Amino acid sequence: MSYPIIFKEQMSEQVFALRVRAPQIAAGALPGQFAILRINEGGERFPLTLADWSAGEGWIFLVFQVVGKSTFTLSKLQVGDELKDVVGPLGLPSEIEKYGRVLCVGGGVGIAALYPIARALKATGNRVDSIIGARSQELLILEKEMEDVSTSLAIMTDDGSKGAKGLVTWALEEELKGEGADLVLAIGPAIMMKFASAVTAPFKVPTRVSLNSIMLDGTGMCGTCRVEVCGKTRFACVEGPEFDGNEVDWNLLLNRLGQYKQEEAVSYEQARSGCCRE
Amino acid sequence: MEKKKTLKKERIPMREQDPQERKSNFDEVACGYNLEEGMAEADRCLECKKQPCVAGCPVEVDIPGFIKRVKEGDLRAAIMAIKDKNDLPAICGRVCPQEDQCEKFCTLGKKGSPVAIGRLERLAADAEVAMGELSLPEIAPPTGKKVVVIGSGPASLTCAGDLARLGHEVTILEALHAPGGVLVYGIPEFRLPKAIVNREVEYVTRLGVKIQYDQVVGRTVRLQDLLANGYDAGFIGIGAGLPWFMDIPGENLNGVYSANEYLTRSNLMKAYLFPEYDTPLKRGQRVAVVGGGNVALDSARTALRLGAEEVFLVYRRSRDEMPARAEEIHHAVEEGVQFKFLTLPTIIEGKDGMVTGMECLRMELGEPDESGRRRPVPVEHSEFKIACDLVVMAIGTSANPLLTCTMPELKLNRRGYIEVDEVGETSIPGIYAGGDIVTGSATVIEAMGAGKKAARAIHRRLAGEDKEL
Numbered sequence: 001m002s003y004p005i006i007f008k009e010q011m012s013e014q015v016f017a018l019r020v021r022a023p024q025i026a027a028g029a030l031p032g033q034f035a036i037l038r039i040n041e042g043g044e045r046f047p048l049t050l051a052d053w054s055a056g057e058g059w060i061f062l063v064f065q066v067v068g069k070s071t072f073t074l075s076k077l078q079v080g081d082e083l084k085d086v087v088g089p090l091g092l093p094s095e096i097e098k099y100g101r102v103l104c105v106g107g108g109v110g111i112a113a114l115y116p117i118a119r120a121l122k123a124t125g126n127r128v129d130s131i132i133g134a135r136s137q138e139l140l141i142l143e144k145e146m147e148d149v150s151t152s153l154a155i156m157t158d159d160g161s162k163g164a165k166g167l168v169t170w171a172l173e174e175e176l177k178g179e180g181a182d183l184v185l186a187i188g189p190a191i192m193m194k195f196a197s198a199v200t201a202p203f204k205v206p207t208r209v210s211l212n213s214i215m216l217d218g219t220g221m222c223g224t225c226r227v228e229v230c231g232k233t234r235f236a237c238v239e240g241p242e243f244d245g246n247e248v249d250w251n252l253l254l255n256r257l258g259q260y261k262q263e264e265a266v267s268y269e270q271a272r273s274g275c276c277r278e
Numbered sequence: 279m280e281k282k283k284t285l286k287k288e289r290i291p292m293r294e295q296d297p298q299e300r301k302s303n304f305d306e307v308a309c310g311y312n313l314e315e316g317m318a319e320a321d322r323c324l325e326c327k328k329q330p331c332v333a334g335c336p337v338e339v340d341i342p343g344f345i346k347r348v349k350e351g352d353l354r355a356a357i358m359a360i361k362d363k364n365d366l367p368a369i370c371g372r373v374c375p376q377e378d379q380c381e382k383f384c385t386l387g388k389k390g391s392p393v394a395i396g397r398l399e400r401l402a403a404d405a406e407v408a409m410g411e412l413s414l415p416e417i418a419p420p421t422g423k424k425v426v427v428i429g430s431g432p433a434s435l436t437c438a439g440d441l442a443r444l445g446h447e448v449t450i451l452e453a454l455h456a457p458g459g460v461l462v463y464g465i466p467e468f469r470l471p472k473a474i475v476n477r478e479v480e481y482v483t484r485l486g487v488k489i490q491y492d493q494v495v496g497r498t499v500r501l502q503d504l505l506a507n508g509y510d511a512g513f514i515g516i517g518a519g520l521p522w523f524m525d526i527p528g529e530n531l532n533g534v535y536s537a538n539e540y541l542t543r544s545n546l547m548k549a550y551l552f553p554e555y556d557t558p559l560k561r562g563q564r565v566a567v568v569g570g571g572n573v574a575l576d577s578a579r580t581a582l583r584l585g586a587e588e589v590f591l592v593y594r595r596s597r598d599e600m601p602a603r604a605e606e607i608h609h610a611v612e613e614g615v616q617f618k619f620l621t622l623p624t625i626i627e628g629k630d631g632m633v634t635g636m637e638c639l640r641m642e643l644g645e646p647d648e649s650g651r652r653r654p655v656p657v658e659h660s661e662f663k664i665a666c667d668l669v670v671m672a673i674g675t676s677a678n679p680l681l682t683c684t685m686p687e688l689k690l691n692r693r694g695y696i697e698v699d700e701v702g703e704t705s706i707p708g709i710y711a712g713g714d715i716v717t718g719s720a721t722v723i724e725a726m727g728a729g730k731k732a733a734r735a736i737h738r739r740l741a742g743e744d745k746e747l
Binding site: 024028038043045089263 | 493
């Protein structure tokens with residue numbers, strides 16, 4: 001099996017998008033699911049949420065930010081290059097029902113994971129109002145796509161270079177104080193999801209988040225992705241990635257996400273200095 | 279024949295890497311017999327008419343037959359005799375618990391030590407590689423029947439190989455990126471070199487079996503769809519899967535691993551070669567491994583090789599109850615693994631999100647439990663601490679529901695394992711299962727035996743024969 005890259009786009013300085021030929025995954029993919037990639041022979045296995053797919057054309061669309069060796073290496077690949085392994089679709093799909101008004105909150109590359117879920121919610125007859133944010137205008141992705149699937153779209157940037165200046169959680173709080181919502185879907189960096197959940201808690205609005213735990217096999221075999229939800233250990237790869245944000249132990253997740261910080265720095269440095277394989 | 283010869287009570291010892299040296303490398307511990315040693319050991323065989331050893335082999339290898347060839351120095355004939363029944367001899371020669379199987383029934387065992395059947399099997403298998411091209415058995419003409427085998431561990435490889443020989447078109451679907459299942463992600467290099475697994479897998483593919491990777495059946499494809507679209511039968515050999523944790527405080531701290539994760543990172547992903555390979559693994563200085571089976575010992579010995587100064591094996595029962603192989607316990611002791619018997623961890627302690635130690639209770643053995651082993655009971659007020667910076671939980675696995683939950687009509691037992699009849703067929707006609715997903719954690723050779731049995735039944739089904747023998 002080979003997984004050639006058929007399209008590549010640089011969305012911002014550190015954010016890239018790839019369309020990869022993976023007909024089997026495209027055929028079965030549902031919103032909220034992810035794939036596990038292994039770029040080359042010595043590569044690690046890591047998850048990326050499916051940002052889009054076409055069953056008819058047999059491709060999946062992946063969006064990622066360069067944060068370490070694997071994403072750095074992935075960003076250097078070109079159209080025609082092949083990924084060694086792409087496994088999926090993994091994880092439980094997002095529950096798509098008619099809820100009423102859904103607030104879709106996306107931060108950074110999390111917007112890519114949010115997009116297909118927002119699209120499906122809209123197609124199911126929900127009123128989707130979205131709030132997306134990034135540090136600056138340059139880093140904001142998929143604005144047009146999110147606009148297409150949202151009744152309204154608010155944009156927040158840390159520096160005010162696009163939309164309003166501030167955090168997505170501020171806009172979320174305003175919306176909840178105002179019209180309110182039947183469901184909040186928040187996907188982005190763990191710290192953003194933590195604070196988004198804290199904002200929704202007093203309003204008692206169901207809040208779904210998609211956890212980006214470290215994963216290895218993606219089939220429940222290793223338990224590296226374990227998180228605590230309602231005080232119970234759960235495996236994000238097979239029981240998630242979506243959980244109720246107000247039941248997640250965020251500090252534990254943040255701690256576990258940082259588990260290999262030192263090793264990741266060593267690998268990244270090695271990759272950037274060009275001494276890695278291909 | 280030579281009935282009068284004197285009994286040689288003791289077996290020829292096998293050379294091993296020196297414990298002090300090997301505990302810091304991943305090379306194989308046991309070096310194997312050379313031809314001379316093998317012939318001398320084979321010469322101990324009494325060639326009993328009743329062949330009690332064969333009855334102890336789950337895959338029915340003609341043990342006296344192959345040993346006779348070794349005795350004559352004809353290793354090619356020896357391996358052909360083994361491969362008539364066993365496609366994975368280099369693996370079995372290394373990891374089978376022979377002391378509980380073939381060797382347990384050896385007549386010589388009554389007066390001294392049994393013939394070292396496993397070592398002789400290994401000698402023959404390794405010699406064949408040294409001779410170059412592996413010889414293939416006769417393969418039946420194509421039957422036009424297609425079988426899908428899920429997983430590529432020992433049960434699946436055996437089932438697939440046997441069916442391919444019978445002329446069926448067999449495709450293995452593997453979830454990971456490499457073949458072998460537990461043989462590659464679980465058993466460490468120093469006990470079973472991956473080159474040997476690859477060689478035996480290659481042999482199975484030369485029998486005609488095709489292997490597709492990245493196939494998570496239940497997610498990527500559904501077994502029902504495969505059977506509706508051209509496959510005539512299916513075999514499920516996906517292994518046990520989900521790691522157990524103890525459900526005690528602190529278990530999700532950084533530095534606490536399941537044995538599955540610890541070993542998969544080291545073995546499959548080659549984290550012991552980080553940063554040459556990308557996958558990282560925490561290298562503890564004081565590592566506590568919880569459990570008493572082979573997986574616990576593999577984890578403990580891996581920790582030593584990754585540079586740990588002290589490795590503790592923490593087990594709630596005593597040495598006599600350890601399910602691990604005697605040989606592996608012996609090797610671990612030689613390498614300096616420290617055993618903490620009758621010890622039950624109750625809390626994992628940490629600082630800044632990282633493990634710093636375990637609080638434990640001392641246990642004593644009470645009345646036998648349902649497993650027949652004496653039940654460990656906590657001693658009151660016996661709390662004590664073990665300082666450690668890494669904990670590996672090697673306390674077993676449970677059935678992974680990833681595939682089975684997509685097939686509601688598939689009958690499972692109370693614990694989620696697949697129910698099969700005496701020939702390995704599940705509640706869905708045409709779908710068979712074997713190995714750990716049926717029995718729960720067991721041995722490589724038992725899984726192979728189940729794969730063999732199912733292959734026979736699948737063949738009978740495809741050939742339109744009656745299910746009964």
